[in-house]
Amino acid sequence: MSGLTNTLRMLASVGEVVSGSDAERRIVDIVKSMFSSIDLDVRVMEVPVDLWCDLGATVRIGGFEFNALTTPPTLSSSVDGRIVYVKDSLGLRWPDVSNSIVLCELPQDPDELKTVYLRAYDFGAEAVIVYDNAPGRFRRVVVGSVWDFRRKPCPPPPIPCVHIRQEDGFKILNLIREGLVKASLVSRSYISRSTGYNVEAIVPGSREDYVIVCGHHDHWLTGVSDNLTSLYLLREVGEKLRNTRITYTIKLVSFTAEEFGAPGFQAWYWAYGSRYYVENIKRSNGLNNVIAVVNADVFTSYPLILAGTPEIRGLVSRVADSLKVKYELELDNSYCDSYSFSSLGIPAITIHSLPRILEYYHTDADVIDVVDWRAVMDTVNIIYETVSRVAIYGVDSLDYHTYKAELRRVLSIAGDNCLSSIADRLSSWKSFRAVNMNLHKAVFIGNYKLDVGPFKTILCPQLLIANDVKAIEHSINLISSNTYEAIKILSQVKPYIIPGEEKHLPSIDVSQLVNIINLGRPWIKQLLEATLHSAREAFKIGIQEVEDLLLEASRDC
Numbered sequence: 001m002s003g004l005t006n007t008l009r010m011l012a013s014v015g016e017v018v019s020g021s022d023a024e025r026r027i028v029d030i031v032k033s034m035f036s037s038i039d040l041d042v043r044v045m046e047v048p049v050d051l052w053c054d055l056g057a058t059v060r061i062g063g064f065e066f067n068a069l070t071t072p073p074t075l076s077s078s079v080d081g082r083i084v085y086v087k088d089s090l091g092l093r094w095p096d097v098s099n100s101i102v103l104c105e106l107p108q109d110p111d112e113l114k115t116v117y118l119r120a121y122d123f124g125a126e127a128v129i130v131y132d133n134a135p136g137r138f139r140r141v142v143v144g145s146v147w148d149f150r151r152k153p154c155p156p157p158p159i160p161c162v163h164i165r166q167e168d169g170f171k172i173l174n175l176i177r178e179g180l181v182k183a184s185l186v187s188r189s190y191i192s193r194s195t196g197y198n199v200e201a202i203v204p205g206s207r208e209d210y211v212i213v214c215g216h217h218d219h220w221l222t223g224v225s226d227n228l229t230s231l232y233l234l235r236e237v238g239e240k241l242r243n244t245r246i247t248y249t250i251k252l253v254s255f256t257a258e259e260f261g262a263p264g265f266q267a268w269y270w271a272y273g274s275r276y277y278v279e280n281i282k283r284s285n286g287l288n289n290v291i292a293v294v295n296a297d298v299f300t301s302y303p304l305i306l307a308g309t310p311e312i313r314g315l316v317s318r319v320a321d322s323l324k325v326k327y328e329l330e331l332d333n334s335y336c337d338s339y340s341f342s343s344l345g346i347p348a349i350t351i352h353s354l355p356r357i358l359e360y361y362h363t364d365a366d367v368i369d370v371v372d373w374r375a376v377m378d379t380v381n382i383i384y385e386t387v388s389r390v391a392i393y394g395v396d397s398l399d400y401h402t403y404k405a406e407l408r409r410v411l412s413i414a415g416d417n418c419l420s421s422i423a424d425r426l427s428s429w430k431s432f433r434a435v436n437m438n439l440h441k442a443v444f445i446g447n448y449k450l451d452v453g454p455f456k457t458i459l460c461p462q463l464l465i466a467n468d469v470k471a472i473e474h475s476i477n478l479i480s481s482n483t484y485e486a487i488k489i490l491s492q493v494k495p496y497i498i499p500g501e502e503k504h505l506p507s508i509d510v511s512q513l514v515n516i517i518n519l520g521r522p523w524i525k526q527l528l529e530a531t532l533h534s535a536r537e538a539f540k541i542g543i544q545e546v547e548d549l550l551l552e553a554s555r556d557c
Helices: 002-012 022-036 110-122 166-177 224-242 272-283 310-322 338-342 373-397 400-414 417-424 429-439 465-478 483-490 511-519 524-554
Strands: 041-061 064-070 077-085 100-105 127-131 161-164 182-203 207-216 248-255 290-296 304-308 327-330 348-352 440-445 456-459 496-498
Touching (some): 002 022, 002 224, 002 373, 022 182, 022 224, 041 166, 064 166, 064 182, 077 127, 077 166, 100 166, 127 166, 182 224, 182 272, 207 272, 207 373, 224 248, 224 290, 224 373, 248 272, 248 373, 272 338, 290 310, 290 338, 290 373, 304 310, 304 373, 310 327, 310 348, 310 373, 310 400, 338 348, 400 417, 400 429, 400 524, 417 524, 429 524, 465 483, 465 524, 511 524
Parallel strands (some): 077 100, 100 127, 127 161, 207 248, 207 290, 290 348, 304 327
Antiparallel strands (some): 041 064, 041 182, 077 182, 182 248, 304 348, 440 456, 440 496
């Protein structure tokens, strides 16, 4: 493992790499030299990005001063005022924080900091101090100014936010309990237009259609798992593939702006470098030339998660089985660069182990010592075996049989034989790309302001309301005998939103219904039955949407 260790030490010596920074230019030079050392042609492509830099932050209370990190992409600010501790920062019942500085713990899912930040702002806070949920580390997590996730420019974050170590948070909390209620916060940062860089190396084949193997080089703080290991992987896979006889070209790509950099404070701030890359392919009418995409991101622990569209995931899982590697399966992960491609129909997968490294995620504790080298080498071998097969056999290597079986299983909940018969007519690779683009979507379940949780990628999400129909039916059966259980079941019925597109899927709002049940109104069963009627009508709309999109896909056969 000395080669891996030495490579990661060299890459880590650059320090934090923010898209558009001088540090990015240094690491791009290293990546270029890594590819050149194995005799690959290298191309560097400019990407317009927003460069955000932290110039330092401090928190003062009761004569004590604590070092802090400015939370991206908040702007420079100075606030003096009352400090208020919020214990349940993801809850809806907060103490009075108007005109105050909020102190709270980072949620277990660090990306929920955006929810905490916007909740603090909505409740009138002037600043946020967040201490980590694990000891001895600083962390960067991006916040925003709007509740949704539009891929459009947004206002900048309105109030300052800083991150401190857990132990410093506990010290401040003790000072508050001792009666100190005044604090000051100073944060300094800047944001400017800049240029990031996607780096592309070519393993030439005899045909122009190509496979993409990718990772990203920008990272917050130390970033060994996320995602300097991908740069090592790209070189290792590239060297193996260079000595393999292939038919189709392979492009090894390291993306910029995966963590941040989308111009204009876009709410969907991540994976911008890959979005920019694939949009350029789209503009040149070249999407059909991309056979498949295999992305590696945070693959430093077990089990490895194979997150992709079913046709490429089926192939990768067979390869992993042959190598006796333990893994879990999910659809493509919308937080990764692969989703930039699958959302345009291209078969794409990310191999990751993100849930296993949350305590190190975006922290200065993400160092070489936390890496499980076996997981890294297993990922290298899985990707090499997968990509070599795709580069020899093209679209014929992809597992469309598994895709069709999964589609049939999902469609079976509709109880509509027409949908399954249309799915059976899907036969060409182009038809499955249409399914990827239109029926394979990231979904947020709930209301952005009221609910929490990550996006979940779902096949045919228009049919999710089938679960709500069953829930309402169950509630009707329970309402007379067990009102509490009926309310509990109904409370799980939520809206469905496709983030980024901000499109609402067929759903039914039962929040007012839950309130009325709590009041014990005598006509509640009649109201539930009428709600069930509405839910069934919404389900019909969902079925029709899926049918229309499947018919459109089948025309590509």
